Amino acid sequence: NHLKIAIKEILLSTIQQLSFFQRFSDRFINFFSPYVEINFSEYEDYRINHAFDPIETYLGAKATDKAKHLRASQVRESKGLVLKRDETKVRDEYEGIRVWWETETDSIGFKTLKLTLHRRSRDIVTESYIKYVIEEGKSIEAKNKKMKLFTNNPSSHWGSSKTSLWRYIDFEHPANFETLAMDPKKKEQILNDLAAFSNGKDYYKKIGKAWKRGYLLYGPPGTGKSTMIAAMANLLNYSIYDIELTAIQNNSELKKLLTATSNKSIIVFEDIDCSLDLTGKRKKKESNLMIWRNDGEQGDEENKSSVTLSGLLNFIDGIWSACGQERIIVFTTNHLAKLDPALIRRGRMDMHIELSYCTFEAFKSLAKNYLDLDSHPLFKTIESLMKDTKIAPADVAENLMKKNREIDVDGSLNDLIQSLERRKSLERRKKVQRAQLDEHNKDSYKIVKAFRMLF
Ligand SMILES: Nc1ncnc2c1ncn2[C@@H]1O[C@H](COP(=O)(O)OP(=O)(O)OP(=O)(O)O)[C@@H](O)[C@H]1O
Numbered sequence: 001n002h003l004k005i006a007i008k009e010i011l012l013s014t015i016q017q018l019s020f021f022q023r024f025s026d027r028f029i030n031f032f033s034p035y036v037e038i039n040f041s042e043y044e045d046y047r048i049n050h051a052f053d054p055i056e057t058y059l060g061a062k063a064t065d066k067a068k069h070l071r072a073s074q075v076r077e078s079k080g081l082v083l084k085r086d087e088t089k090v091r092d093e094y095e096g097i098r099v100w101w102e103t104e105t106d107s108i109g110f111k112t113l114k115l116t117l118h119r120r121s122r123d124i125v126t127e128s129y130i131k132y133v134i135e136e137g138k139s140i141e142a143k144n145k146k147m148k149l150f151t152n153n154p155s156s157h158w159g160s161s162k163t164s165l166w167r168y169i170d171f172e173h174p175a176n177f178e179t180l181a182m183d184p185k186k187k188e189q190i191l192n193d194l195a196a197f198s199n200g201k202d203y204y205k206k207i208g209k210a211w212k213r214g215y216l217l218y219g220p221p222g223t224g225k226s227t228m229i230a231a232m233a234n235l236l237n238y239s240i241y242d243i244e245l246t247a248i249q250n251n252s253e254l255k256k257l258l259t260a261t262s263n264k265s266i267i268v269f270e271d272i273d274c275s276l277d278l279t280g281k282r283k284k285k286e287s288n289l290m291i292w293r294n295d296g297e298q299g300d301e302e303n304k305s306s307v308t309l310s311g312l313l314n315f316i317d318g319i320w321s322a323c324g325q326e327r328i329i330v331f332t333t334n335h336l337a338k339l340d341p342a343l344i345r346r347g348r349m350d351m352h353i354e355l356s357y358c359t360f361e362a363f364k365s366l367a368k369n370y371l372d373l374d375s376h377p378l379f380k381t382i383e384s385l386m387k388d389t390k391i392a393p394a395d396v397a398e399n400l401m402k403k404n405r406e407i408d409v410d411g412s413l414n415d416l417i418q419s420l421e422r423r424k425s426l427e428r429r430k431k432v433q434r435a436q437l438d439e440h441n442k443d444s445y446k447i448v449k450a451f452r453m454l455f
Pocket residue numbers: 179180181182219220221222223224225226227228334355393394395397
């Protein structure tokens with residue numbers, strides 16, 4: 001037994017000495033080693049390390065052309081395959097320096113990204129390379145991100161988490177600016193504006209303004225307002241937050257909803273003229289410009305189930321600037337004249353975009369999209385009919401839609417011509433009726449005047 005205990009003690013002390021030597025040799029090597037190591041763990045002190053995901057994305061996308069093991073995924077049905085490197089080691093170069101990345105996974109599955117660099121490149125790595133990697137990773141994430149279409153839940157369903165405020169579906173709308181029929185000059189102007197906005201990070205920072213932009217889309221029904229919002233989202237790869245004002249009880253709920261939206265998004269208030277009926281309420285209560293609920297209910301004084309215009313404006317000008325960046329806000333309306341000037345004054349909405357009835361130019365682009373047609377003898381008739389008839393692009397599109405998936409050019413164009421002629425005769429009849437009514441009113445006025453003079 002004594003011998004056993006003695007052997008155990010000798011073994012223990014040998015192990016201790018060995019580990020001491022190991023530690024000493026590690027330090028010795030580290031001291032003389034020209035390499036430095038920086039670790040990025042997935043979790044740091046039980047909290048998510050926000051640098052981890054973008055770096056992993058960056059490394060994943062890095063050198064896919066050279067890597068031998070690849071992983072493929074398709075994040076959106078409409079998009080192509082995304083290829084990623086599926087190897088644990090990557091070598092990277094940046095401004096003439098060379099670094100090495102290695103992924104390590106611990107026993108419970110948490111990952112750490114180990115960056116090894118030469119001691120002399122330490123400054124450049126810590127000051128600019130890491131920042132560059134994170135930014136690049138974020139922009140790759142944004143490009144591949146699945147777009148979402150959010151709608152607000154009724155406030156009675158809200159829980160304590162931010163996610164309970166909104167429900168969403170994947171956004172897979174095919175709309176794009178190429179197929180959107182409108183004046184080409186106006187379209188180009190909008191595209192330039194959107195491009196300047198999305199690349200304007202430094203500019204907005206320089207001028208000290210929040211990175212946001214407001215668009216007011218107005219025009220009759222079926223002229224492409226909603227389609228344009230979808231096209232904007234597809235162009236910029238932004239998610240859409242479609243705000244249903246009728247489901248919100250008051251300003252603080254609106255504030256809560258809006259602060260829970262994410263960056264790179266379009267916040268949409270559709271048919272703002274229906275949600276906003278300022279005139280009636282304002283007469284009653286000058287100081288508080290109310291937005292009426294869609295159902296026309298004002299609610300009793302205690303239970304104010306309404307959002308005020310000032311609440312909305314505060315958000316656009318004030319709170320908005322403080323919370324979040326890179327957001328587009330869009331209002332749509334069928335009746336520009338009905339909106340309060342405070343809402344649409346310049347500076348609040350950066351761009352007013354009118355979407356109007358179909359012009360012949362717009363028709364030509366629809367004909368190209370729907371029928372693959374550049375010209376046709378019937379175009380002349382259509383052009384002259386369109387000059388004095390109002391028709392929404394949605395109605396033109398309906399006539400040009402392929403019937404039974406067979407392209408019947410003549411049939412479709414004749415359908416459109418008939419529809420235009422019907423509208424033309426209807427408009428003419430209405431004009432005659434209006435003229436008759438005016439004449440009748442004039443006569444009645446004359447009679448009343450004569451009576452007044454008599455008595
Ligand atoms: N300018 C356009 N170019 C191409 N297609 C259009 C255009 N305008 C309308 N359409 C077609 O008509 C349909 C309806 O258009 P959309 O919903 O965008 O109209 P809207 O202006 O939002 O109408 P509303 O005022 O009723 O909301 C769309 O699905 C689209 O296919």
